[in-house]
Amino acid sequence: MAIRAAAAAVRSIQEGTDARMERLGRAMLRARLLEEKLGSLYRAGRIVGGVYLGRGQEALSGAGGVALRKGDIFAPLIRDMAGRLAFGEPMEDALRAYLGSRLGPMKGRDGNIHRGDLSRGILPMISHLGAMVSTLAGVLMAKRMKGEKRKVGLTCAGDGATSTGSFHEGLNLAAVERLPLVVVVADNGYAYSTPNERQFACADLVDRARGYGVQGHSVDGTDPWVCAEVLQGAVDRARGGEGPQLVVGKLLRLCGHGEHDDGLYVDSKIQRSERGRDCVQVMESEMKKRGSGKEWQSWRAEAQAEVEAAVIKVSAEPVPDPFEEDWSATKSGSEAEESGSS
Ligand SMILES: Cc1ncc(C[n+]2csc(CCOP(=O)(O)OP(=O)(O)O)c2C)c(N)n1
Numbered sequence: 469m470a471i472r473a474a475a476a477a478v479r480s481i482q483e484g485t486d487a488r489m490e491r492l493g494r495a496m497l498r499a500r501l502l503e504e505k506l507g508s509l510y511r512a513g514r515i516v517g518g519v520y521l522g523r524g525q526e527a528l529s530g531a532g533g534v535a536l537r538k539g540d541i542f543a544p545l546i547r548d549m550a551g552r553l554a555f556g557e558p559m560e561d562a563l564r565a566y567l568g569s570r571l572g573p574m575k576g577r578d579g580n581i582h583r584g585d586l587s588r589g590i591l592p593m594i595s596h597l598g599a600m601v602s603t604l605a606g607v608l609m610a611k612r613m614k615g616e617k618r619k620v621g622l623t624c625a626g627d628g629a630t631s632t633g634s635f636h637e638g639l640n641l642a643a644v645e646r647l648p649l650v651v652v653v654a655d656n657g658y659a660y661s662t663p664n665e666r667q668f669a670c671a672d673l674v675d676r677a678r679g680y681g682v683q684g685h686s687v688d689g690t691d692p693w694v695c696a697e698v699l700q701g702a703v704d705r706a707r708g709g710e711g712p713q714l715v716v717g718k719l720l721r722l723c724g725h726g727e728h729d730d731g732l733y734v735d736s737k738i739q740r741s742e743r744g745r746d747c748v749q750v751m752e753s754e755m756k757k758r759g760s761g762k763e764w765q766s767w768r769a770e771a772q773a774e775v776e777a778a779v780i781k782v783s784a785e786p787v788p789d790p791f792e793e794d795w796s797a798t799k800s801g802s803e804a805e806e807s808g809s810s
């Protein structure tokens with residue numbers, strides 16, 4: 469009986485793991501294919517402003533989105549398309565921000581990477597350079613004061629962002645307050661064109677966790693399985709009251725800083741190293757090895773169809789009309805008048 473119970477438990481853990489990896493794999497593919505399309509739309513002149521992609525960072529980002537639950541708060545950065553989709557941002561809403569649709573969560577009036585949706589627990593990004601750590605710490609403190617329990621906040625930072633004052637102030641505050649905060653550092657080797665050795669003098673950014681008094685975790689950011697496990701563990705620990713968690717993933721940005729940047733300064737030795745692996749290819753070949761190649765192909769086909777359908781739908785949507793806009797970020801004009809605000 470006990471053996472049977474143990475076997476059932478093992479099976480259910482395995483099924484849970486498989487379900488989590490399916491969510492992650494699908495989010496990675498959806499993000500990769502959507503971003504390839506965004507690159508094309510940018511080159512075709514259909515997108516106003518810059519386009520910044522998360523190529524090569526889908527496993528680490530997506531694993532964060534998968535590890536969170538409904539009711540948690542996610543503060544994504546510019547390379548977190550996979551995390552956003554995994555956490556539940558509809559692909560159509562993402563596209564609406566890029567194509568300026570009035571039906572998007574920012575009503576087509578904000579920069580594409582600055583989109584958020586408070587109703588889904590996604591904070592609009594203020595800046596890529598550390599600002600979201602203190603913003604999220606503030607949200608978590610407010611939740612604590614309101615008596616909301618077991619809600620986790622997760623945000624991200626680049627290696628460059630870890631050198632800013634905002635990052636330091638935010639993480640220090642979160643550590644002192646023992647907030648349920650997970651900070652995922654995507655150490656992709658470069659802050660724009662500045663390599664790691666010109667940014668910080670410690671051997672590994674995870675070493676800083678000790679200085680802040682928080683738990684630190686290192687992860688190979690190119691391995692989807694390891695990312696899923698480590699991120700889930702960090703989120704669970706934060707939820708369980710163990711305070712802030714710093715997760716540092718080593719990987720490489722497999723694109724320019726933005727689509728306007730060719731990234732030619734990236735060292736070819738790093739590109740050829742383990743760190744330069746493409747997490748999407750890693751997952752594809754591992755799934756093939758495990759006999760699940762057909763499943764992967766069907767996820768890819770579904771993601772491709774979703775991207776095509778979303779582009780067609782969102783392209784036909786209205787854009788904001790300056791003469792009809794209420795110019796209120798959060799409420800319609802009549803609602804604002806009723807509550808006496810202007
Ligand atoms: C205060 C400020 N300075 C400079 C910039 C321009 N900028 C945006 S992202 C970035 C580099 C960020 O590097 P990193 O944190 O490593 O993230 P990555 O782009 O590699 O993901 C810079 C210099 C900015 N947005 N804000």
